[in-house]
Amino acid sequence: QVQLQESGPGLVKPSETLSLTCSVSGGSISSYYWSWIRQPPGKGLEWIGYIYYSGSTNYNPSLKSRVTISIDTSKRQFSLRLTSVTAADTAVYYCTRSEEGSAYDLGYWGQGTLFTVSS
Amino acid sequence: QTVVTQEPSLTVSPGGTVTLTCASSTGAVTSGNYPNWFQQKPGQAPRALIYSTNAKHSWTPARFSGSLLGAKAALTLSGVQPEDEAEYYCLLYYGGAWVFGGGTRLAVL
Numbered sequence: 001q002v003q004l005q006e007s008g009p010g011l012v013k014p015s016e017t018l019s020l021t022c023s024v025s026g027g028s029i030s031s032y033y034w035s036w037i038r039q040p041p042g043k044g045l046e047w048i049g050y051i052y053y054s055g056s057t058n059y060n061p062s063l064k065s066r067v068t069i070s071i072d073t074s075k076r077q078f079s080l081r082l083t084s085v086t087a088a089d090t091a092v093y094y095c096t097r098s099e100e101g102s103a104y105d106l107g108y109w110g111q112g113t114l115f116t117v118s119s
Numbered sequence: 120q121t122v123v124t125q126e127p128s129l130t131v132s133p134g135g136t137v138t139l140t141c142a143s144s145t146g147a148v149t150s151g152n153y154p155n156w157f158q159q160k161p162g163q164a165p166r167a168l169i170y171s172t173n174a175k176h177s178w179t180p181a182r183f184s185g186s187l188l189g190a191k192a193a194l195t196l197s198g199v200q201p202e203d204e205a206e207y208y209c210l211l212y213y214g215g216a217w218v219f220g221g222g223t224r225l226a227v228l
Contacts, residue, residue, distance in 0.1 A: 035217075037165075044208065044219060044220075044221050044222045045157075045159075045165065045208050045210075045219040045222075046219060047210070047216070047217040047218065047219060050217075058215045058216060059216075060216060060217075061216065062120075094164055094165070099170065099176070102170065102171070104153035104155075104170060104171055104212055105153070105155055105167065105170030105171065105174075106155060106157075106167060106170075106210065106217075107167045107170065107176055108167070109164045109165055109166070109167070110164065111164050112164050
């Protein structure tokens with residue numbers, strides 16, 4: 001059974017860059033869609049973007065200018081980079097994987113990691 | 120800016136049936152929006168229930184079903200259990216981008 005684990009610094013200062021990594025175990029990193037989702041404290045879910053194992057990406061238009069998602073198949077990891085962060089970027093960040101053979105789902109989720117923006 | 124709208128809250132009695140809906144500001148929800156549904160309990164990560172309108176994940180209980188109902192996507196819970204009390208989110212696809220609904224808080228009373 002695939003397992004996803006988010007990791008990264010829990011705290012960064014305003015205007016700095018957030019970098020998070022999702023490590024994949026128990027399954028292949030190939031032939032799937034890998035996404036990042038976030039959830040501000042007490043609020044709903046927001047899709048950030050996805051990457052296909054081949055490297056093609058799509059991003060939330062509202063975040064596109066600040067977001068980069070990359071993948072390293074050799075390390076079985078994919079990453080999120082969010083620049084110029086503000087307090088509004090404080091959230092639990094989740095990584096997800098699609099079902100096998102599907103491009104249109106977020107079937108498998110990591111446990112999430114809280115990222116806080118504060119000076 | 121596309122907005123996906125869900126009922127803010129619903130209440131259902133144990134053993135009852137309830138339908139949650141998901142509407143799009145762009146018009147009718149279709150199979151081409153590949154509706155997904157997720158359940159989230161406090162302090163937990165969301166759990167996927169339904170994808171591509173009505174497909175179930177291997178772990179999805181049989182009492183959960185997805186459909187298109189008029190111009191909306193729908194999630195129906197039949198024979199509701201106390202453990203179904205949770206926040207439910209829908210997710211719609213718009214040609215390369217995904218948009219979540221605001222969530223429905225389901226109370227089982």
